[in-house]
Amino acid sequence: MGIDLSGYYQLVSQENMEAYLAALDINIALRKIVCLLRPDKEIIQNGNRMVIRTLTTFRNYVMDFPLDEEFEEDLSAVDGRKCRTTVRWEGDYLVCIQNGEKANRGWKHWLEGDLLHLEMTVEGVICKQIFKKVK
Template sequence: MLACGSFNPITNMHLCMFELARDHLEDTGRYIVVKGIISPFGDSYKKTGLIEACHQLEMRWLATENSDWITVDDWESQQPIILIFTRHHHAELISSENNNDEDTVRCGKRRKLEQNKNICPKLYLLTGISLYTRKIALKLKHRKVIEQVGDRYVVKTLSTIRNYTFSFRVNEEFQEFTKGLDDRHCKSLVAWEGNKLVCIQKGEKKNRGWAHWIEDDKLHLELHCEDQVCKQVFKRVV
């Protein structure tokens, strides 16, 4: 997927546009989206209020650095005149396919997983997340990275729009602020129950928490708050 424009400046909704478009195309069962390219205009466009290309590019690279499929291509911004740029990107893609000998397998104690089921809308409503945020969240495909550093676990939930990271030690209660989710303070305690990592969260909402477990090379996540339960399944990717 290719998007051109001034992106002056780039915003979360520019990135959300890619996520929504990818989900729509892949839900048809006819397409597999392999890459998203942001191709911004340069100084030659002479748009009123357009920030210098060098500063704009830096912002766009920062905005996409956590994405594993959306990239920024500065070719168009470096051209002295506005050109038909689709031919350039088509040639680049063909070239990369013919020369793709890079080993993309990652090793170590790091597990990267991509969600393949949507989030329960009732749970988002119950936890007090805004309608605007809920609509976006229901369309996104989340990625989850779990790392073990010594006796501490680090859990990252990633998307193009918003990331959430927290860390914990098993059987050790800690203060958690769900910043960017429902922005609540709670006391969390994570413990092993058989093959499941189970978290109990004490705070404003009752019966709140989650459980993680691996089954058939998939990561299962069950979240609960009061009388609502949400289940997500992530598949492992490399």
């Protein structure tokens, strides 16, 4: 099992979000809105189960999942798709693989001090976000 990511985090920076959303076929109006948002993240680890909440003034997204088990993820709130998702620890990295319509889709989280890093990928496009732990 990896490190404990539990906590509440606020966005510090992000790069390449517009290109990432375009690769997901998100329309331009919604891309502009999403790029203006400053999401918070709350992560709760409880044994082999995790909850990751991405919270914004526009829309919230909650992932509640078991580690190391494939599950159907409903991404309709994000891009209207469903995929087969597996999340597992690779050392100190929490790695998510999302198998579906889009190739090479997934993300990884890791900590550096009190900074939570998130790297999201789809079809060769990478978006990076950094969050600071506030509680």
